[in-house]
Amino acid sequence: MCTGFACYKGRPLYAMNFDCWEVPMRMRLSCAGDVDVLWFEANMGGAYLETAAMNSKGVFGNFQGNLSRHHQNVPPGPGTISIAHLYRESLQTCEKITDLKNLLGDRIVVYPPVPPEWNMLHNLFADKYGDSLVLETSQGHNEITGIDGHYQVMTNFPVHEFRNRPPAEIAGAGDDRYKLADTYLAEGEKIGVKDALEVLQKTAQNTTGWKTLSSMVFDPIELKVYFALDQKYADIYMVDMNERKLVSPGNIAQHPDNLIFEGLSHKP
Numbered sequence: 001m002c003t004g005f006a007c008y009k010g011r012p013l014y015a016m017n018f019d020c021w022e023v024p025m026r027m028r029l030s031c032a033g034d035v036d037v038l039w040f041e042a043n044m045g046g047a048y049l050e051t052a053a054m055n056s057k058g059v060f061g062n063f064q065g066n067l068s069r070h071h072q073n074v075p076p077g078p079g080t081i082s083i084a085h086l087y088r089e090s091l092q093t094c095e096k097i098t099d100l101k102n103l104l105g106d107r108i109v110v111y112p113p114v115p116p117e118w119n120m121l122h123n124l125f126a127d128k129y130g131d132s133l134v135l136e137t138s139q140g141h142n143e144i145t146g147i148d149g150h151y152q153v154m155t156n157f158p159v160h161e162f163r164n165r166p167p168a169e170i171a172g173a174g175d176d177r178y179k180l181a182d183t184y185l186a187e188g189e190k191i192g193v194k195d196a197l198e199v200l201q202k203t204a205q206n207t208t209g210w211k212t213l214s215s216m217v218f219d220p221i222e223l224k225v226y227f228a229l230d231q232k233y234a235d236i237y238m239v240d241m242n243e244r245k246l247v248s249p250g251n252i253a254q255h256p257d258n259l260i261f262e263g264l265s266h267k268p
Contacts, residue, residue, distance in 0.1 A: 001210055002064040003177045003203040004052075006126035007151040010190035014060040014126050014218040015197075016052050018042065019205045025214060027225075029244060029263035032092040038225060038241055039091075040216065050087060056241060057095040058128030058220030061087055066122035067173040068158040070138040073113040081107040083121070090125065097131040101144075109135065109142055124154045128220035134159040151185045153178055177203040193217050193226050201233050214259070229256055239264060 004016040018025070024043040029036060036056040041048040052062040074080060086109060090100045111121050126132035132152045136143040136159065143160035145152075157172025167182045184199050185191060196217040204212035216227040223241040235249045237256065245265045248254070253268040255261070 001156045001174055001205070002062075003153075003155050003174065003181060003200070004062050004064055004124045005151060005153040005181055005185065005196075005199070006060065006124065006132040006147065007185055007191045007196065008130045009150045009185070009188060010192060012058070012126075012128045012130065012220055013191060013193065013196050014054065014124075014220070015200055016062050016064075016216050017200050017204055017212045018051060018214040018216070019210050019212050021209055021211070022213070024048075024260065025258065026260040026262065027239060027246075027264065028261075029239075029241065035092055036241055037091050038239060040214070050084075052216060052218075053087075053091045054218045054220060054223075054225065054241075055091050055094070056223060058223075059091060059094050059096070059100075060124075060126045060218055060220065061091055062124050063087075063121050064124070064154060065156045065173070066120045066136060066158060067156050068120055068122075068136070068138060070158070071111075071120045072137070072140045074108055074110045074137060074140055076110050079107055080110045082110045083112070083123070087123065094127075096127045096129060097125060097133060100125055100133075104142075108140070109137055111137060122154065122159070124152070126152070136160055151191075153181045153185070155181075177205075193219065197226065197228065197233060197236070200228075201231070204231050206231075229258060 002019045006014050026041045028039045040052040042051050054060045094100050122136040132147045134145045134154050145159045155174025155178040162170045167179050180202050181199050200215040218225050225239040238247045245267050247267050255266050
């Protein structure tokens with residue numbers, strides 16, 4: 001069901017646990033004009049679907065499940081924009097969250113009608129300048145929740161329903177993981193890559209049908225992505241977007257066999 005956050009306590013960092021049943025996964029580096037994008041994708045039903053990404057301007061975006069009681073499918077039409085188009089366009093062009101907001105304008109986001117309920121979706125977007133937001137829809141309208149402070153966390157309940165509420169009052173899908181992440185990020189004076197990975201380890205899942213398959217930390221300043229597979233947090237891989245390469249941990253020579261890479265060379 002996934003846990004994600006953007007944090008600005010020290011250097012900006014974005015992080016996500018991808019929680020799912022066993023599925024093929026892929027990291028793909030693409031170039032659109034002068035912007036490179038590293039896409040993390042999961043194969044669902046025979047097609048790779050965007051799950052998390054960061055571009056070379058430092059913008060991050062992801063998808064997570066949103067178990068909202070007020071989910072209402074919005075039909076495509078005038079005054080709407082599909083989440084697929086907004087997501088791809090923002091990652092391929094935007095540098096700041098304000099660019100994303102301008103791209104969205106006053107249009108209503110169309111999320112695909114994909115039952116069952118755990119496929120209801122929401123998105124976390126963030127930039128390297130200290131701005132982030134959670135994008136959701138509720139009862140046919142957009143709900144945008146901006147960052148309040150130095151970090152923003154998203155799990156699987158509708159974030160907008162708990163605006164300006166203390167964590168103790170939050171109740172919903174993934175509230176336990178939300179509170180764990182919030183407590184750690186609140187208490188840390190500075191949050192680095194190691195700290196972010198520790199938050200992901202604390203919020204990893206091994207429940208029936210849901211397992212943390214990949215834990216990722218995105219550094220928009222260095223344009224590097226650090227990740228562990230199958231909760232093996234002693235073995236951290238790294239993707240260097242500038243060098244267009246995958247670097248394996250020092251004790252592992254082989255390419256990981258449960259993650260496909262495109263557009264990247266491999267350095268053991």
